Amino acid sequence: MGKPPTIADVASLAGVHKATASRALNPRTSDQVNAKTARRVLMAAKRLGYQPNALARSLRTNRSATLGVLIPDLTNPLFPLVVRGIEDTIGAHGYTALLANTDNDPLRTQTQFDALLSRKVDGFLIASAMRDDPLLTRVAEQGIPVVLINRTTDAPLFPAVTGDDEAGVATAVEHLVGLGHRHIAHLSGPATVSTGLVRAQAFHHAIAAHSLPEVVVECASYSESAGAAAASCLLEEHPETTAILAGNDMIALGVLQALSERGLDCPREISLIGFNDMLFVDKLTPPLTTVHVPHHRLGAEAAQLLLDQLAGADSTPKRVSLPLRLVVRGSTGSAC
Structure with missing residues (x-):
């Protein structure tokens, strides 16, 4: 079995200096090489089956x-x-x-x-x-x-x-208010993380802007089980609730579970909005209204x-x- 091709072999076949071949094959420096020359080097490397030595490169550049x-x-x-x-x-x-x-x-x-x-x-x-x-x-x-x-x-x-969590929450609340909801609750994420705090604060401002009663229940985690537990607490203490804004889609899944266990229909009796727009939430029953995060x-x-x-x-x-x-x-x- 012959020796694997080296950068010197690539440079020789492409008719360039070894340093030029090295720069052309490194995505971080390829823009320093004339486009036509870079293509010639890449074709030579492909023809020879050359694979760069990542360890050697990291030793030269002090970067991994x-x-x-x-x-x-x-x-x-x-x-x-x-x-x-x-x-x-x-x-x-x-x-x-x-x-x-x-x-x-x-x-x-x-x-x-x-x-x-x-x-x-x-x-x-x-x-x-x-x-x-x-x-x-x-x-x-x-x-x-x-x-x-x-x-x-x-x-x-x-x-x-x-x-932009503030704008996302505001849009969700506006949607629910536009549907006639006046008893809207927020099941927030944990306040120890910024998303939990920021979304809860945004909910406070959005609800206050409409002079509506504010109900917030903090979830222990961003999980389905925490969402179900928080929803159960909410429904016991605030049975007048007609809409819920969940801190994220996982919490929303827990809310759907809690509603099902109580025989409550979503959205006929309680509307629900998630946050994130995870894959497959459009396949739920009912498909989840949610704030899309890119x-x-x-x-x-x-x-x-x-x-x-x-x-x-x-x-x-x-x-x-x-x-x-x-x-x-x-x-x-x-x-x-």
């Missing part, structure tokens, strides 16, 4: 071309879309994502972060931030490149990409911010807020 990605719950259907957005963006620049699940557990988050750091990742994309997050405070002091996704810390430690774009925008940071762009923390929209389906109807 890998990024750590911390996800709070991989079983939640919205996060694969975030990861896909990340991979679609960083892959074009020669980077690979190393994924870790935290289960929203601070100790596991710390362990996973340190494990990725030991693998010499060049930076982190983190979707598991808590509002008061000791790990991220330490990471900021160490100057490690990080971009937050979907959630933020109270102190603006890092660049972040989120959805999760693929969240991942893509965050990845681009991190790439810009690694390229030496201004690292001042930036907050990017993406527009959301209400998707009206069968789980909302006129108030009785």
Whole structure:
């Protein structure tokens, strides 16, 4: 068996210097090479079956071309879309994502972060931030490149990409008020994370704008079981409720379970709105009205911010807020 082709072999076949061939084959430097020359190098590499040596490149550049990605719950259907957005963006620049699940557990988050750091990742994309997050405070002091996704810390430690939750909640409340609902409740996410707090605050402002009674029940987690438990409490204490805005779609699934157990029809007796527009919620019975969050774009925008940071762009923390929209389906109807 012959030796595998080297960069020198590619350069010789393409008729260029070895350094030119190396730049042409590196997505992060290919724009430094004339387009016609770069195509010739790529064709030569393909003809020879050349595969770049990632380890050798990382030793030369002191970069691993890998990024750590911390996800709070991989079983939640919205996060694969975030990861896909990340991979679609960083892959074009020669980077690979190393994924870790935290289960929203601070100790596991710390362990996973340190494990990725030991693998010499060049930076982190983190979707598991808590509002008061000791790990991220330490990471900021160490100057490690990080971009937050979907959630933020109270102190603006890092660049972040989120959805415009305030506008999303306001639109949802307007929809319910327009249907004649006057007893609208919010099952919020945990107040320890920014999405739970921001959406609850937005609900407060939206309800106050219509001079309606405010009812909020905080869920223990963003889960179906927590949603069912909170809905049961709500229906016991506030039987006059005719509409529910859930903190996310997982909570909304729990609400549907609680309504079914009580023989309550959705939307004839109680309307329901979720948040996120997860895959398959349009297949529920009834199909779920929900606030659509562009999760693929969240991942893509965050990845681009991190790439810009690694390229030496201004690292001042930036907050990017993406527009959301209400998707009206069968789980909302006129108030009785």
